[in-house]
Amino acid sequence: MQQEKMFIDGQWVASSDGKTRDDVSPIDQAVLAQVPLATEEDARRALAAAARAFRDPAWASMDPAERGRLLRKVAALIVERVDEIARTESLDNGKTLREAKGDVLFAAQTFEYYAGLTDKLEGTVIPVPGPRFNYTRREPLGVTVHIIPWNYPFQLGCRSVAPALAAGNTVVAKPASETPLSFLKLAKVMEDAGVPKGVFNVVTGSGAKLGPVLVGAKETAGVVVTGSVPTGMEVLKEASQHIVPVTLELGGKSPNIVFPDANLEKAVKGVAFGIFMNAGQMCWAGSRLLVHESIAEAFLDQLVKLAGTWKLGNPAEKDTRMGPLVSMKHRESVVKYIEVGEKEGAKLLLDGRKAAAPAEGSYLGPTIFTDVDPKMRIFREEIFGPVLTVTRFSTDEEALALANGVDFGLYAGVWTKDLNRAHRLSAQLESGQVAINEYPVTFPQTPFGGFKQSGIGHEQGLGAMQFYTRTKSVMVNLST
Ligand code: NAD
Numbered sequence: 001m002q003q004e005k006m007f008i009d010g011q012w013v014a015s016s017d018g019k020t021r022d023d024v025s026p027i028d029q030a031v032l033a034q035v036p037l038a039t040e041e042d043a044r045r046a047l048a049a050a051a052r053a054f055r056d057p058a059w060a061s062m063d064p065a066e067r068g069r070l071l072r073k074v075a076a077l078i079v080e081r082v083d084e085i086a087r088t089e090s091l092d093n094g095k096t097l098r099e100a101k102g103d104v105l106f107a108a109q110t111f112e113y114y115a116g117l118t119d120k121l122e123g124t125v126i127p128v129p130g131p132r133f134n135y136t137r138r139e140p141l142g143v144t145v146h147i148i149p150w151n152y153p154f155q156l157g158c159r160s161v162a163p164a165l166a167a168g169n170t171v172v173a174k175p176a177s178e179t180p181l182s183f184l185k186l187a188k189v190m191e192d193a194g195v196p197k198g199v200f201n202v203v204t205g206s207g208a209k210l211g212p213v214l215v216g217a218k219e220t221a222g223v224v225v226t227g228s229v230p231t232g233m234e235v236l237k238e239a240s241q242h243i244v245p246v247t248l249e250l251g252g253k254s255p256n257i258v259f260p261d262a263n264l265e266k267a268v269k270g271v272a273f274g275i276f277m278n279a280g281q282m283c284w285a286g287s288r289l290l291v292h293e294s295i296a297e298a299f300l301d302q303l304v305k306l307a308g309t310w311k312l313g314n315p316a317e318k319d320t321r322m323g324p325l326v327s328m329k330h331r332e333s334v335v336k337y338i339e340v341g342e343k344e345g346a347k348l349l350l351d352g353r354k355a356a357a358p359a360e361g362s363y364l365g366p367t368i369f370t371d372v373d374p375k376m377r378i379f380r381e382e383i384f385g386p387v388l389t390v391t392r393f394s395t396d397e398e399a400l401a402l403a404n405g406v407d408f409g410l411y412a413g414v415w416t417k418d419l420n421r422a423h424r425l426s427a428q429l430e431s432g433q434v435a436i437n438e439y440p441v442t443f444p445q446t447p448f449g450g451f452k453q454s455g456i457g458h459e460q461g462l463g464a465m466q467f468y469t470r471t472k473s474v475m476v477n478l479s480t
Helices: 040-055 064-080 082-093 097-115 153-166 181-193 207-215 229-239 264-280 296-308 328-344 396-404 419-428 461-467
Strands: 006-008 011-013 020-024 031-036 132-140 143-147 170-174 200-202 220-226 246-249 255-258 288-292 347-350 367-370 387-393 411-415 433-436 469-477
Touching (some): 006 040, 031 181, 040 143, 040 207, 064 082, 064 097, 064 153, 064 181, 082 097, 082 181, 143 153, 143 207, 153 170, 153 220, 181 200, 207 220, 255 396, 264 296, 264 411, 288 396, 296 347, 296 367, 328 347, 387 396, 411 419, 419 433
Parallel strands (some): 143 170, 143 220, 288 387, 411 433
Antiparallel strands (some): 006 200, 020 031, 132 469
């Protein structure tokens, strides 16, 4: 049995009380490794190490261009180890190997992007009255805490760690209990790249137990959480203890809106991809299809046919399109939502419970509900699985009201050839991202953040560098 260690202060360590958790693969329930269950003391040790490293000249006085070279080395090592990291991620999370490779390469690109920004954190000179010189400095925050979800553990963890390090901060990361392994591989990459000790730390274990310690600590100067809305609410309370800035990347219930003038073949593929990729476990899943009534029948015919071809199976096999959900427990929660939908009176067009799949894994096939009313729970609540709801509309105004009629606001898709309509709707949709004629898509340089209950702040792009730095104004009196 593989015994994993955490990475604290440049050392590979067990938890202080020796406790571990069996890390189980959703593919066949095999125990992949025993992973340390960090204690509160371990979390405090990681914070103290990160605080020391932040002040240590080895990091604090490093030439920013040198920091950039170090992050490029991290990116290169990730690329070199893509097969190993992706295999680990796929076994741990259940996602297909092909998707896992894409995630890992995206993470490497994120490090490359931010490596280019380390020496571009410029201040400004501000015109003020009198013989005075007023300028601003951009400074790193200090110790940053990164709370990571299980759906894209490596990619989303790197999404926040890369800009935090690029800006000169230090990091304590906590991967989700379900999927800790790939981030331990990132720790090995950091060690091999020569990142100074204490700059990057990983503690593994329970979020409910470690979260309050990490987020509420006096050393913590910035927090980023990617997770569910209830976790985001808890973290806001925890962060209020020391008034710490927080980025929250939370859930979604995103609409994919299809108009009659769209390229329907492309739209069918995009809608399927948008809800069934990663077995539907995506914050930005296009989980609500809003389709114009004049094309609904034909569109759904094609969609059901296509979804029926998405093969479930071992994520390592080339023709597998969907692996298992992350755990049996999560599968149960998604299946409960399917039962809720049935009770609410929605019509099942495709039932993922009946899909052919290996018996030993937590598999669930593509599921499509039609005749979904906006009052139904399956229309309003995040299911976080391969379950699509379909609602028909007749006018643009109706589509917009349906799209905006939920508490989330992460992502929205619009399928139309009418440019006026596309841009008009983009302005009116209450969501942090709008994708026109493609779903979903993002790049490291593209801002990513949610409106309403989908979150606060942004990841990716230049905006993340703003979050990981603070602005200091310096006023110099020049009178003699
Ligand atoms: P989760 O909220 O259960 O857990 C996320 C992380 O928070 C885990 O590491 C967990 O251990 C930790 N945590 C739990 N309680 C905590 C506490 N009190 N304090 C601090 N940390 C705590 O979410 P999940 O099930 O891992 O991920 C799925 C959710 O994440 C979905 O809602 C999904 O939409 C969302 N998500 C959002 C984005 C985005 O970019 N907006 C991306 C991916 C996932």
